[in-house]
Amino acid sequence: MSRARDASAEPQPKPLRKDAERNLRRILDAAREVFATRGLGATMDDVAHHAGVGVGTVYRRFANKEELIDALFEDRIAALAQLARDGLAHDDPWLGLVSFMERALVAQADDRGLKELLFDTAHGQQRVSHAREQMAPVVTELFERARAAGCLRDDVEGPDMPLLQLMLGTVVDFSREVSPQLWRRYLTIVLDGLRARRDDAAPLPVPALDEPQLDAAMGAWKTSLR
Amino acid sequence: MSRARDASAEPQPKPLRKDAERNLRRILDAAREVFATRGLGATMDDVAHHAGVGVGTVYRRFANKEELIDALFEDRIAALAQLARDGLAHDDPWLGLVSFMERALVAQADDRGLKELLFDTAHGQQRVSHAREQMAPVVTELFERARAAGCLRDDVEGPDMPLLQLMLGTVVDFSREVSPQLWRRYLTIVLDGLRARRDDAAPLPVPALDEPQLDAAMGAWKTSLR
DNA sequence: AAGAAGCGGAGGAACTATCTCGACTTCTCA
């Protein structure tokens, strides 16, 4: 959205020099990886070092950190809206809802930066809220379909979805280092709570943390905060 | 635990001067309020200013921020363990469990600092983990009782409790400014998910956020992070 | 081989928060 030349810019004003092209690719790859694993708090120096270039080189392509983040996450955020539409394409309304929630959480689990972008709001609000606007009616429809099929409790609404994702996303972050699939356990519980009714509960899909794991997760959690 | 004279020290080595006594009380009151509303990230200058004293005065009583926090939250944390025991005292095993979870969340809702102390681990780990050790067997017993009564699904375990509190605590924080009781909505969902089985779901106790509230909450959330 | 484009990375600039220090004020007690 400004003077940085995007990797996929249409009306390229000038082709990059060969070495610059290669470095740009390295920077984007490194940034993707660094933001995914360490979150958006990762510094520009981290990204540059990881890419094997100097910070100055990063700033030659991206005027500031925002711009880099924007370039990286534009498509990822759009992909989330697509997940919701995919859910609607499911024949089974309940499974459509479940698969959306699950895949959205997988996306958060795979990419700490994405999770922060969605909920921390310090970065890229407009892109996110744009995606949210797109998603809202689709999510409402997902809920309506499931309710009409008698699967979903009466009073769950579209705006519950962000809160449910936030809750479960917290588990994703908390247990990332110790039991990366733990969120599935709590997703199962929450989904059972969203159902209209049910008989005996199916077994939970992932074991609970044991005490040492809990301690370890508490430790890792702390450091990840700032 | 060091050179600060605690407000409730038994073997008082020397009585405080009248004005110092009054200032100490002001400091403790101010700190309680500031940490409760703004979280542990509040600065010592915030506390001092709120108490109407200089920072130096705060540092005369408490060698550092940790010590002040420790002095403030010792009893609060102990009170949480008591909540769990209270739950066991309930005749109805299910209601005992519910009341513990609910009251622990009320405590988090009333005091941002307490919530951060419990889960952020940057401060006062030993006190917290001490309380956790005390609580663990009681929580396990709460679960066992409820399961034996046929209320609770089979495979929920003691170490699930911290994660459930963390999930719901996130909702507490997120919606604090906009709908302070919203967590009760998601607690209801989670509790229904924890049940062994159920028929039609009871109506949810608090309305979902509407779009403007959601936006407002996202905004407040962001600023509260750093 | 000239000149344009690009590169590196030390360090400037701007925060932010904790904690210190020493000149000044207030209290206590004989």
Place this chain on the structure above:
DNA sequence: TGAGAAGTCGAGATAGTTCCTCCGCTTCTT
């Protein structure tokens, strides 16, 4: 009442961050 102990204040020393700039040097293109 007045001497000296205790307490107060808050500017600023200190330390830790991170973003971003700048310019001498290198590499590419033509």
